[in-house]
Amino acid sequence: MKDTRIAGDGLVLLGCGKMGSAMLAGWLGRGLPPTSVWVRDPNPSDWLQAQGVNLNTDLPASPAIVLVAVKPQMMADALPELAAMGNGETLFVSVAAGTPISFFEQTLGAQTPVVRAMPNTPAAISQGITAIVGNAVAGDRSLDEAEALLSAVGQVVRLSEEAQIDAVTGVSGSGPAYVFHMMETMADAGEAEGLPRDLALQLAIATVAGAGALALQSDDDPAQLRVNVTSPNGTTQAALEVLMDQTDGFPALMRRAVAAAANRGRELANG
Structure with missing residues (x-):
């Protein structure tokens, strides 16, 4: 320095x-x-x-x-x-x-x-x-x-x-916990489909870490990267139809989560 x-x-x-x-x-x-x-x-x-x-x-x-x-x-x-x-x-x-x-x-x-x-x-x-x-x-x-x-x-x-x-708190300050929880739930879902727990967790962690590294290095934004790995009528599209549901999927859930963290930050700042 x-x-x-x-x-x-x-x-x-x-x-x-x-x-x-x-x-x-x-x-x-x-x-x-x-x-x-x-x-x-x-x-x-x-x-x-x-x-x-x-x-x-x-x-x-x-x-x-x-x-x-x-x-x-x-x-x-x-x-x-x-x-x-x-x-x-x-x-x-x-x-x-x-x-x-x-x-x-x-x-x-x-x-x-x-x-x-x-x-x-x-x-x-x-x-x-x-x-x-x-x-x-x-x-x-x-x-x-x-x-x-x-x-x-x-x-x-x-x-x-x-x-x-407060918005930063909701997105990046608290955000690592969201990602860690996603790893947990991906592993839980893999285990439910018949994978051993340790293997499911290894797959989940490596997938999230690798996807993050790819997003950092790529010239494409995350939306385009998602399109790049989604074949029409394939397995990824079937999963994304669940995750991208505007009522019960990631969009609504993440908005509520980030808003909850941001609002809590405002409450802490106001004593």
Whole structure:
């Protein structure tokens, strides 16, 4: 990571669970010096303790970036001690679900540059996708810095307004769980058709993973890829007539699922 401002002024990571550890591993792997990273975590893992970062020590007065990765319910206790860093040059990047930008502005000051991010769990293997949006104080420079940090664990997209975060939660934030459940149900269906459970699960996981990799690499969109593997009056068409039913199939079910996740995100943000 070649950002000299981060290396010079330091990066603070508040919370180092699964997501924080994935990001830290990505930064260090890109060349960020461990000595320029300060980590606050009440229960540091053995892996974290071996990384050579400044762990649970006094923080720099004005770090370049503070990345907040604590659980939302811990935010009220963890953030106020960093209030002295607010209203300055320090950029706060939050990956905490359900915590709006306004909370950071109220706690740290209205002139604090804040970028809110919504990653997802494939970030643990650097295959995630993260959506970001900044407050009025955070200009292009802050968004560029946040994107550089978060690209260590996958793709980064920018939103035009914070209200879109809840839709992102419904699609990509919670989305990996939908895919894992589809793997489960595909395996269940294969078992019901006579396959051994282990084989059915292996087929389901490899099929979903392979289809996803193909979609990422192909110039065709998913709709065209679906057409490409659907022979008229064949087995795939017979299955898709069930799955694409507008009343009981994937279209209606997925709309309800994504809406439920998005609405829950709004409820969490509103307390």
